[in-house]
Amino acid sequence: MDKRVFLFPGQGSQYVGMGADLARNYPSARNVFDEADRVLGFPLSQLCFEGPSGQLSRTKYTQPAVLTTSIAVLEVLKEKGIACHAVAGHSLGEYSALVAAGVLSFTDALKIVQRRAELMDDAMPPGQGGMVAVLGLDREKVEEVCRVASAKGIVQPANYNAPGQVVISGTREGLAEAAGLARQAGARRVIPLPVSGPFHSSLMQKVGEALKEYIKNFNFKEPDIPLVMNVTGDYVSDPERIQDYLIEQVSSPVCWEQAMNKLSSDGFIHFTEVGPGQVLSGLVKRIIPNCKVSQVGDQASLEKMLAQDGRTV
Structure with a gap:
């Protein structure tokens, strides 16, 4: 059996309507959106399902929205018996990967991402x-x-x-x-x-410093499966190191090409993008031309992926 990697997208993959059909069809997905609404104190689910697009595209809303949608898709995949053997996430998507690997609970990841998004949204005046x-x-x-x-x-x-x-x-x-x-x-x-804003640059260092103070209040566990992180493009298993890299990541480059090559060199050949959009699917095809790529973000893509795997909906 092919070793499958779950890849989780970051900011820029959002769109109005994301997660809506899965939330209608699967209580496990609906529960994720309900939990997000409760934790955040506003109807994030409505923003994801109905927009408006301008609000959804603001960093402070985009980041919790993409995380929540990705975890809703993840819960449906679990329900269908689709497992992964390693995880990676692009920028914001790293938090989804941490949830998938058992490092953070969804609730804790959402709280951290909400704070991260607010800090990044306020980091620099618009247009600068x-x-x-x-x-x-x-x-x-x-x-x-x-x-x-x-x-x-x-x-x-x-x-x-x-x-x-x-x-x-x-x-x-x-x-x-x-x-x-x-x-x-x-x-x-x-x-x-x-x-x-100028994300993943030195101009975000103050965001990282503020995030460090907040993130230390949460319990990080060792990952259940291999986790490849952005800052090094390599595996990380120590919970303290994971926290350090999440803070560094805000003002450091995302080494995505290196991360994908690392997984490929270790025999991972099947990559499934979990969440809205197909950005990472396109990137991994360019990096590893002979790999298998699938994407699940809505009901249609779920049915397509299950059919490719010889499973029923």
């Missing part, structure tokens, strides 16, 4: 910083572009997503300079991302 995807340049060239552009403002690699796809993060001035240099260096595309 952001993120840009650079396509078609290797990581060394992007790093060089950032070094040169830093003369005009802070700008750093933020996500090493896949070969030829690196996201950079920084101030408005640093990003503008880096975008121009990247085009001159031969980038195929340079795409500003719809995010509210």
